[in-house]
Amino acid sequence: MFKRLTLCMGAALISHAISAQSLTEKQETDLEQIETMLRDNPQLIGNMRQGLENFLDEQRAQQEKYTEYKDWLFDTSVHPTLGDVDARHSIVIFTDYNCPYCKRLEPSLERIxxxxPSINVINVIVPLRQREVKGIATNSTEFGLNVWANAADDYYDVHTLLMDKSGMHTADSLTAIAERTQTTQWLKSMDASKQVVQKNLEAFQALGFRGTPTIMIGEQWIPGFIQYGQIEQIAKQEFGL
Structure with missing residues (x-):
């Protein structure tokens, strides 16, 4: 357990040092503590060095993949966007309309x-939990993408209702949302949306992400649900707000 904890601490320190280029006061303190721990337990040095080298190799590989997919991730003509599509700053989130943690996160995204107003939220939707819905020839992801591509003015209402639904979507829930928002014509399978989903999944896997939500704020990538205060703090730091 101690070995694993030490490696994580060192990896976190290196990650921050790369992004910030100079150490904060807290990082200086952390570095001193890690040095003390290693001097008291020299048998850990070799393993920790190897762990950090592996971590940095993974980071470099991930950065290369990010460069490859960056234009795609920030393409608001493809990805449904909350807020001003021309906003100066963007938070990119890999999300899923059937993910309970994505649903919990939604109020914080609305609030930010x-x-x-200088921030928008770009939804890169990945149907990790549900690809097929019994009784209907589409799913929540494709429905949302269809609306964004063909009736963007209706998207916000559709998105809100898709996120408000507790539990997994069904043919009945999708039909009810489409009828309520008068978007039933987009409740169908469309090749263009299928292609977007496929590339979203490719990017998600290439970047090594494991679940939703995964939030990208500037140079910080955060897996899992976080509170509004954390989102705001990171956004201020990354965007200079």
């Missing part, structure tokens, strides 16, 4: 674009 309301309180900071």
């Amino acid at each position: 674009i309301e309180e900071y």
Whole structure:
């Protein structure tokens, strides 16, 4: 357990040092503590060095993949976007309309674009939990993408209702949302949306992400649900707000 904890601490320190280029006061303190721990337990040095080298190799590989997919991830003509599509700053989130943690995160995303109009939220939707819905020839992901591509003015209402639904979507829930928002013509399978989903999944896997939500704020990538205060703090740091 101690070995694993030490490697994680060192990896986190290196990650911050790369992005910030100079150490903060807290990082200086962390570095001193890690040095003390290693001097007291020299048998850990070799393993920790190897772990850090592996970590940095993974980071470089991930950065290469990010460069490859960056234009795609920030393409608001393809990905449904909350807030001003021309906003100066973008938070990119890999999300899923059937993910309970994505649904919990939604109020915080709504709040950040309301309180900071210079930020928008780009939804890169990946149907990790449900590809097929019994009784209907589409799913929540494709429905949302269809609306964004063909009736963008209706997207926000559709998105809100898709996220408000507790649990997994069904043919009945999707039909009810389409009828309520008058978007039933887009509740169908469309090749263009299938292609977007496929590339979203490729990017998700290439970047080594494991689940939704995964939030990209500037140079910080955060897996899993976080509270609004954390989102705001990171956004201020990354975007200079």
